[in-house]
Structure formats: C-alpha cells, structure tokens
Amino acid sequence: MGIRETLNQKKGAATAIAIGFLAAALGLIIWQVTATGQASGPPQLYFSADDGQTYFKADATNVPPFDHGGKQAVRAYVFKCGGKRFVGYLERYNADAHKAVLARQGKQSAPAAAPPAQPEGPGALREGKARADYGTFYGADVYGREVKRPGDKDWVPSSDFSKSAKVTNVKCPDGGGTAEPVTP
Numbered sequence: 001m002g003i004r005e006t007l008n009q010k011k012g013a014a015t016a017i018a019i020g021f022l023a024a025a026l027g028l029i030i031w032q033v034t035a036t037g038q039a040s041g042p043p044q045l046y047f048s049a050d051d052g053q054t055y056f057k058a059d060a061t062n063v064p065p066f067d068h069g070g071k072q073a074v075r076a077y078v079f080k081c082g083g084k085r086f087v088g089y090l091e092r093y094n095a096d097a098h099k100a101v102l103a104r105q106g107k108q109s110a111p112a113a114a115p116p117a118q119p120e121g122p123g124a125l126r127e128g129k130a131r132a133d134y135g136t137f138y139g140a141d142v143y144g145r146e147v148k149r150p151g152d153k154d155w156v157p158s159s160d161f162s163k164s165a166k167v168t169n170v171k172c173p174d175g176g177g178t179a180e181p182v183t184p
Helices: 003-009 011-034 095-105 134-143 161-168
Strands: 044-048 056-059 066-068 071-081 084-093 145-148
Touching (some): 084 095, 145 161
Antiparallel strands (some): 044 056, 044 071, 084 145
C-alpha cells in the first residue's frame, strides 16, 4: 500500500500530522524572529564626558553635546586593537546644527534665525536652487558635525574633508594595524 492510499484511509491522522508540521514551522519562524540575542529597547551608542578617557552607553537619540551628570557628553567612537578597547575619536554637533537636529526630533522649537549659509562646492546647489531644508536636515547632519581625537584641543568641522578624514582614520596605538570598530 502506498502513502497516498494510507492518507486517504486515515484522513484524521493525516490532518493532525499536517497541522503539527505547520505549528512546528510557525513556532520555528517566531523563535528566529524574536530570539536576536540582544536586549530589547532603543539602540545604544557610546558617549564620553571626559574627552574620551572613559565612555558609556546611552540612548542613540541623544544629540551630542548633551548634559550627562553635569558634564558635556559627546559621541565616542570606540575601537579595538589586540583585545584592548579605546576611543578613536569624538563627535558632536556645532551650536546651529545641534538646535536644528533637536528641532527635527521635536525636542526643541525650530530656531528663529535663518539657516546658516550653504557651503560651496559639488552638490551644494542642485539645478541652481538652494535647498530650503538645509539648516534643519542636510546641513545639520553633514556640515554641522565636528570631530576630534581625545586629547586634541580643537574640533575639526566634518565639512573639511581632508582634516576630518585624518581624525576619523583610526590606527592601532602601537601602529601595528588597523583598528576594529566596536559597537555597543
């Protein structure tokens, strides 16, 4: 007797087996989707309130600089070399960009002043028209960021591509290789 004949004769058992397989498959799918191995909640980033000497995890919606225990915290980019972690560089928004990002997130009213002057160069103007949203989106995210290495005195605007590339190109402290980024 073949499988088809057996299934036709025992329809109740065949239906139960099919339902069991479907339930197992559905359970496996739900388990894979929900079992990420990561804690639930908002995404986290690293920040530092002591010029990169130490760093901490905080909600990624924080807009640096922000107050953390009475000190100004900025974003910290953490790297690893030979198992040792360190802050490769720090990042913050300048005052105008900080206001624009907070306004976009709805955490602060939009600045009353006109947006900052649009930078010159490739992509600054599209088809002869200035971007109306420059101060609230494009400029804040691209041209309002500043970076520096821990211990450096001056912040470098991210719009100065050659200088900011030198800051963000992180090497191992011993010079023995490329630093590996670490995420929270």
